Amino acid sequence: MHTIRLNLPQQAYDIAIAPGGIAKLGELMSHLHLGKQVLLVSNPTVFQHYGENVIASLENAGFDVNSYNLPDGEQYKTLASIEKLYNIALENHLERAATMVALGGGVIGDMTGFAAATWLRGINFVQVPTTLLSMVDAAIGGKTGVNHPQGKNLIGAFHQPKLVLIDPQVLQTLPEREFRAGMAEVIKYGVIRDAELFAMMEQCDRLDQFQYLSKNLLQEILVRSCQAKADVVSKDEKEAGLRAILNYGHTIGHAVESLTGYRIVNHGEAVAIGMVAAGQLAVNLGLWEQAAQDRQLALIQKTGLPTQLPTEIEINAIVDALQTDKKVKAGKVRFILPTKIGVVTITDQVPSEQIHQVLQQM
Template sequence: MQKVYINLAERSYYIHIAPGLLARLGEHLAALDVGRRVLLVTNPTVRRLHGGPAEASLTAAGFAVVPAEIPDGEEYKSLASAEKLYDLAYGRGLDRRCPVVALGGGVTGDLAGFVAATYLRGVPFIQVPTTLLAQVDSSVGGKVAVNHPRGKNIIGAFYQPRLVLADPDVLKTLDAREISAGLAEVIKYGVIADAGFLAWLEENLERLLNLEPAALAHAVAVSCHIKAQVVQDDETEQGRRAILNFGHTAGHAVEALTGYTAWRHGEAVAMGMAAACRLAVQLGRLEEAAAARVKKLLVRAGLPVDVPAGLSPAEMLASMRHDKKVIAGRLTFVLPTAIGRVEILRDVPEEAVRGMLEQRR
């Protein structure tokens, strides 16, 4: 068992990382001061693969499980889906002490967390991430949200979970594309904060792609440690936490412009990271060799590095103007200045962004 502590005063919690944790969900939940009725939010595929052990563990620990299935996909991370969960929770009598448990990937965690943050003005929230991306990123830090047709995560809150259980065993059920998508966020942590970790990824990427348990556990733990430090310093993204958005400005635009269906989040972030590296080189803030190193690792991980040809620079710019990080109409980018170090650059000239978008491999 590896544990990462998120130190946020009365909102502090642990991330537990170990094989077999899914079957011990009830045991861990029973150790918290929560109600005995649980809204278990998942999707049909995850429930078929992992719902049995999760529900059995909760039932054995004395909890009454209220299962809630939402179809998979970013298009279902919506206010309409949240309303369905509110109706179910209210109809089944969940009170303020009854927890919402998210069993799934980033979509499930974001949606369930948003419902937990807003139902009865806040109920306990538990994250049980079942994808690599969710284990290393979206389940940690307390960002919860639903999408708006014009932008991703526009409607949301900062709401910390009471507990995160990351079981590497569940990653064995993922396809290769989903593992690659998760590796995008893992690579992000090396670029923004830890050059040594990026070097480790370069040496051990094949072990991760082959789902070696020890390598996966190490990658998850290091990623969570890095995110924990950033979140502890800046919980509500007033300053340093914005570095976690490396690759997300262009990435979110790709997702929004393709209806959240063509690309997985990690794939879009990979495109955004490659684009941000090109922009950093163009602005004289990053050496070309460092940008090439990041791009090479993304490609080795099976990730796309170019914005889709069908999306014009004008469309991308229009979408990026609606990004959450835009203030007073000024485009904001997180740009690397070296491997392991980034800066938050506000008021990036649109002509520079346009030039970056027009540049291909």
């Protein structure tokens, strides 16, 4: 088991990367001095694979477990779903020492975390991510929330988990499209912070399916990505400055997601599109070389992720949607733009005509 410690002023917690770790969840949680009540939140697909094993692990460690499955999909990441969790928490008399455990991808993690953050003004929360995307990104750092029809994650709270348990073996049952979506976030870490990770992935012939990654490369991807996220969050827990670099590719990506109703492209696909756009903006503004953009484009294509805008979206609609992004400050849209592989800059000085030009090219 490889453990990364995320140290924050108010709380520290472990990110445990452990093959077969789901069977050890109860044991790991028993050392955290939590109450005995647990509400396990998942979706039907993930629960069918791993729910009973998780419940057995928790019960063997002395926890009193109830479970609830929310529907699967970004379109269900709403306040209506959160209300269902509140109702279940009320029915099961969840007290302040209780813990909500999220077993699933980023959608389940975000919703469970938000419910935990707001039930009784905050109860314990544990993340057990089951997608590559949630393992390397969504489960770490305490961002929780739900979508508003006008934008992604506009309603939310920071609520750090007590533990993040990553079991790489669960990726064997992950659909190929969801695996590719996670690779978008891994590429993001390479561009913003880890040129060596980026180069490692360039050496791999195929990155579009779990089976093409060696155990060593998968371990490097998980450890390096989680370490990068932990390092950034430990320096800037609530996105006052540095943490904004984690939004590389997300500015335009979030607009693409919301404008397609969270049904046409998934989060990772949208981020891939957003990274292509951000890279081209950086080239046009003279911030990085076309050769670096070509490397990024080639790596994204190697993962089987999209590099073009969906035909259903109008460019003006994307530009308008950017104004509702939660990263807008004083009416200016902030972009994370690369200057070289492994280094990015934060700017709100991107002319709208440049945005239009890049989007038209895509």
